[in-house]
Amino acid sequence: MQTHPKKLLVIIAEAALEKLLVKEARHLGAHGYTVAEVHGGGATGARDADWEGNRSIRMEVICDEAVAQSIAEHVLNSYCKNYSVSIFLADVEVLRPGKF
Amino acid sequence: MQTHPKKLLVIIAEAALEKLLVKEARHLGAHGYTVAEVHGGGATGARDADWEGNRSIRMEVICDEAVAQSIAEHVLNSYCKNYSVSIFLADVEVLRPGKF
Amino acid sequence: MQTHPKKLLVIIAEAALEKLLVKEARHLGAHGYTVAEVHGGGATGARDADWEGNRSIRMEVICDEAVAQSIAEHVLNSYCKNYSVSIFLADVEVLRPGKF
Amino acid sequence: MDPVVLFFLLGAFARIAKSDLRLPEALYETLSIYLLLAIGLKGGVEIAKHSLGAVAPQAIAVIAMGAMLPLIAFPILRIFAKLARADAGNIAAHYGSVSVVTFAVGIAFLARQQVPYESYFPLFVALLEVPGIVVGILLAKMGRESAEGKPVQWGPLSHEVLLGKSVVLLVGGIIIGWIAGPQGIDPFKGLFFDLFRGVLALFLLEMGLVAAGRIADLKSRWLFMLGFGTLMPICFAVIGILLGKMLGLSVGGMTLLGLLAGSASYIAAPTATRIAIPEANPGLSIGLALGVTFPFNITLGVALYHAIAQRLA
């Protein structure tokens, strides 16, 4: 079975940003996304998901390196200053390269 | 601390497939699995988890490369044509190689 | 855009351990953590999240290799004998190295 | 229009207007569990008052109707809509089965109009859930074993359909209501009977959100979907009403049997067919059942069927 290298971009952010992140990721070339509801903590304290303003999401996008870079850069510039956001990238392999 | 290389197989699929995927992954050699409830979007439109038919899962299996390949191939052949499914693989390290 | 290598440590464990794991990870040098509620199965049978004692979490920590190693080792020694716990590590890249 | 339908419209409006209103998934599940149990309990208590001997022949006729409806829908879908066999069978399975919430709106409608009906009707709902699905899947799969490889696995499938949550809760509720009887059920009335309409309203709010979300499914074949999704229910409803007349039901009972015949399943059928008929497009069947027929039935259909039942009585 042949596999193809892609990038996995993971964005952990305030739930309030979900709609914007999805729209912008699509705009920058993502073919899809997957979101899980999470809670956590970091530099800005605990985000416990105990009420609406305190919910976080973990968004995954599988895409080409260039797309991952441009989404990551966009999020870094637009949101990281004023919102609780963590971003990381990883190498993954997929089976159907055209899909992602 | 010694670590051992394994494969992480991630399958994002319609929730309706969960029972089948678990059974078949076990059958093909997986020692365990972890499932998160997610929502997302891709080629077939948004899957919002707003009702039963619209829920998605993200299933993770840590296993040997050969097992990961055979599960991935099986899922590709059995489900990818008619269901919303995304698959990817990544390299991970584990501490207890016998467990996975 | 410059990226920086870090380790992603993932701990899948009984929900009862969450408070302890967060405290100890912070103590051992983690700057943050992200937790998702999951269900799954492994050597000790299915953990279905059908009631309180049966819930599992998936905790992610992005950190330096040394921190990842010491958290992983601590969890291995403290919990793996008596609790349902799975641990794995992966290589990731981050944009803001100081944050993690 | 029954006020309960206004909640549906509010939900549909919120979705179409892209409001951020969302009901948590756990609430959706909770409300549907509640409705199934409550309908079952109410029916069971009533059955306790009747002799089964009188109901049995009606029950058999009702099951036969459920098995026959897909046989009508299938050729229409094949010939006029030119659908693939899998899609035609899949849609036939949905329309052969029934929608419990549509039934709940029907009894709210009759209660408001003060029209009596045979109080053991929840039994018919339970009996109508399964046969249509089985026949629809059979139609989809006839002579297909060679083509797509996998034959239907009837063992797991029948398990899934007969022990699906809607059948278990409905039948379970009927049996508990039956055993407990009117007095035994008294302590549960506060939750299961007094709150019924309010919970139905809340559920319809959610259904409005969900149904309006299905409108996107209509975009490619909207003419066919609007046509089939309204005409097929009317046609099936007439069959149900006529059967009701033959069985000697009251006008209320004729209305309800028509409504059940004309309703399309969106809980049991999608679950079962998604696994049994993988190659069918769920967007089509769900778009029809949830996006067209459900709204049609609860807003216009029920009053229409009642009027027809009055005529034919």
Added chain:
Amino acid sequence: MDPVVLFFLLGAFARIAKSDLRLPEALYETLSIYLLLAIGLKGGVEIAKHSLGAVAPQAIAVIAMGAMLPLIAFPILRIFAKLARADAGNIAAHYGSVSVVTFAVGIAFLARQQVPYESYFPLFVALLEVPGIVVGILLAKMGRESAEGKPVQWGPLSHEVLLGKSVVLLVGGIIIGWIAGPQGIDPFKGLFFDLFRGVLALFLLEMGLVAAGRIADLKSRWLFMLGFGTLMPICFAVIGILLGKMLGLSVGGMTLLGLLAGSASYIAAPTATRIAIPEANPGLSIGLALGVTFPFNITLGVALYHAIAQRLA
């Protein structure tokens, strides 16, 4: 103290004492949907009994008050608390809007004291949600387009505010109650009216957990926050009470208008401002609205405002 407040204190105690008590998020959402709908329905039924002509001038005055309150809060925050423009506008938006749960505690308080009030008050709650938020955001953004780059996108923002879930449910409930009228709403009373206080109690338990969790936000500027979070509401409440008197409201109505003016939004305002004023610190505004003003209003404020209203009547 109203027993309903004891549930709040229990929740706050559990959180402060680090109990593992947590209400599931889905319950929090469900209860808040319920409260919004129930308040709307109750108001709508009452509006059905009144002529709109009499209410319209009051409604306009109430909207004007909502738009004016942030204009008072903003300079105070800028000059005395020396806050940045973004933070001052953000907090002004929260205090310009209203808290629906505070209102619910207010009507429970009046019911217990058997003080009557204008029963169409839920309409005013709906009208007060939005104007304060819009004015607060305008204040935060005035002359800022150059500085931080992005101007406010008023299109999406007004969509978000006007179709936010609290407005949709409150206004939707009012309209349904209005159309259905007292008789039409009868079947829903079991759920939406009879359980209201119990659900409010449960929600306040959760609010106690949440509000006590906000105490950490106070640590850096606690003196300012305790001062502003209690004095600003009192000051706004007096404005509301005086306006109520001018509009010819009853003592109960004056109390409620005071309470609404003195309450701070923690559903609609945080959602809207988080996107519209990204550079504002939400810890500050939420810490104030949820950590100080909400507890103050439901424990002491409502009785205080009632006493003031009695004096001024």
Added chain:
Amino acid sequence: MDPVVLFFLLGAFARIAKSDLRLPEALYETLSIYLLLAIGLKGGVEIAKHSLGAVAPQAIAVIAMGAMLPLIAFPILRIFAKLARADAGNIAAHYGSVSVVTFAVGIAFLARQQVPYESYFPLFVALLEVPGIVVGILLAKMGRESAEGKPVQWGPLSHEVLLGKSVVLLVGGIIIGWIAGPQGIDPFKGLFFDLFRGVLALFLLEMGLVAAGRIADLKSRWLFMLGFGTLMPICFAVIGILLGKMLGLSVGGMTLLGLLAGSASYIAAPTATRIAIPEANPGLSIGLALGVTFPFNITLGVALYHAIAQRLA
């Protein structure tokens, strides 16, 4: 059999028959929060009517019983079942504490039989939660500090047990009910009292699903588990009934004290012991408490204990 138990059987059937019926986790949590609060409130209102002086000596005796029960279970588990010290202490902790839902089924049983009981009984439930757990853990840990390394951290542990959600809600409910008194609690009756049995039924449906899921835990030692899980409760129940007689309780009160003594905790105890006794096998303790004793007590036990109480009265 009380109809409420039929819901348990329905849930158990659904699970054993592998139905896809599942209640959302948020509903499970919500219902258990509701039951704890409602029981506490009801008890608190009743305590408000009594003088504490009369209840105090009974309360002390009840606490003593809770601390003593594990001392009986522990040697039996060590000697006859040959369990490791950790497992024996862990199981003793579960059986030393109580099951609130079993208690709720007990009061439903007595209400149906129209047997009166001391209405401040919820206080005893709260008092019985903790002592048995503490003694069980002490037994598990005696002379172990050297062996497995970590000694028990009594600070965090006592915090966890005393501020666990079941104690907080039960005691919080009692205090609120007490302060509010019969009149103050009136507006909450709709939710907390009228719906109690219905909610209990729904919760038992869920408990049936969960308990039947524990049957797998029985496979290795099923003979021991069935034996201990039914005989130990009967034995403890007799102790409770006799103590009730000594304390001058009514037949209803004796029945309830027997039921409490014979019930095993599955909320507070598992949470506390999982951290305090890591080396104990939770499959064993949960399999016993949830898979054997809970079903036994609600189906047969409660009637048996009532019969014994009538004999011994």
